[in-house]
Amino acid sequence: MIETLLANVDTLLLLFCAFGALGGAALMLVLRQPMRVAMALITTMVFLGAIYGLLGVHFIAAFQVLIYVGAVMVFMVYVIMLLEVRETAGRRYSGLLIPGAAGFLALLGAIVISVWRPLPSPIGEIGDTSYGIAGFSVAFLGEYWLLFELTSVLLVAAVVAALAVIRVSRGSRHG
Amino acid sequence: MDRTQLLIGVAVALFSLGLVGVVVRRNVLVMLMCMELMLNGVNLSLVTFAQQTATAAGAVLVFLVFVVATAEIAIAIPIVLLLARRKRTLDIDAYVDLKG
Numbered sequence: 001m002i003e004t005l006l007a008n009v010d011t012l013l014l015l016f017c018a019f020g021a022l023g024g025a026a027l028m029l030v031l032r033q034p035m036r037v038a039m040a041l042i043t044t045m046v047f048l049g050a051i052y053g054l055l056g057v058h059f060i061a062a063f064q065v066l067i068y069v070g071a072v073m074v075f076m077v078y079v080i081m082l083l084e085v086r087e088t089a090g091r092r093y094s095g096l097l098i099p100g101a102a103g104f105l106a107l108l109g110a111i112v113i114s115v116w117r118p119l120p121s122p123i124g125e126i127g128d129t130s131y132g133i134a135g136f137s138v139a140f141l142g143e144y145w146l147l148f149e150l151t152s153v154l155l156v157a158a159v160v161a162a163l164a165v166i167r168v169s170r171g172s173r174h175g
Numbered sequence: 176m177d178r179t180q181l182l183i184g185v186a187v188a189l190f191s192l193g194l195v196g197v198v199v200r201r202n203v204l205v206m207l208m209c210m211e212l213m214l215n216g217v218n219l220s221l222v223t224f225a226q227q228t229a230t231a232a233g234a235v236l237v238f239l240v241f242v243v244a245t246a247e248i249a250i251a252i253p254i255v256l257l258l259a260r261r262k263r264t265l266d267i268d269a270y271v272d273l274k275g
Contacts, residue, residue, distance in 0.1 A: 158246035
């Protein structure tokens with residue numbers, strides 16, 4: 001009994017993390033305060049990081065926690081604190097609640113049908129990575145070097161655009 | 176149901192929950208967070224397919240999605256801050272007079 005449990009501990013942990021991530025995502029739809037929604041999203045991201053770790057892609061798990069939770073969500077939490085957003089009155093959902101719920105049910109049906117159909121036989125085994133950070137880096141800087149350069153262009157464009165937005169706001173305040 | 180099916184199911188469920196959040200919620204910040212949730216679902220599917228095909232291409236794409244998500248937030252947050260200062264609310268219905 002215990003040996004069977006220990007043999008399947010990876011699968012059990014994967015199931016636990018998957019349900020944790022889905023639970024956090026579902027909470028995002030029902031919670032009212034943006035800060036609580038941010039905490040639910042952080043929970044989902046941490047569970048996803050744990051899933052990546054269980055799958056053996058540790059560098060993506062590290063990116064997930066460092067970039068998403070450590071940078072993007074901390075930025076978001078700061079903005080929520082800066083704006084002091086408190087949604088106490090008013091409607092929580094837009095007028096598209098019923099079409100949105102219908103679309104979600106249709107998507108859920110599509111998930112159930114597509115997941116239950118057998119997928120093509122895998123070349124690799126899930127959980128056994130044939131590449132680590134070294135293989136990833138060689139592929140990224142060798143085969144996909146153009147994409148690497150394009151990301152730097154994208155980041156520079158984002159910084160310039162953020163500065164332009166700030167300048168517009170200062171101009172409108174003075175003018 | 177094997178591991179691939181489970182992970183793809185979770186990925187599509189995360190994406191669809193994020194999409195529903197973007198459609199039904201009215202708070203701009205919550206809508207932005209739901210977009211991030213959609214990107215997370217895409218990332219999970221990319222990692223799963225990368226492992227199924229035993230290539231590093233999916234991992235490279237995941238890294239690019241991280242960069243795109245960071246750039247998106249870097250642009251979106253100043254815009255939301257400006258809108259919130261001007262309109263004094265984060266309700267998406269207050270921004271109907273925005274023009275392209």
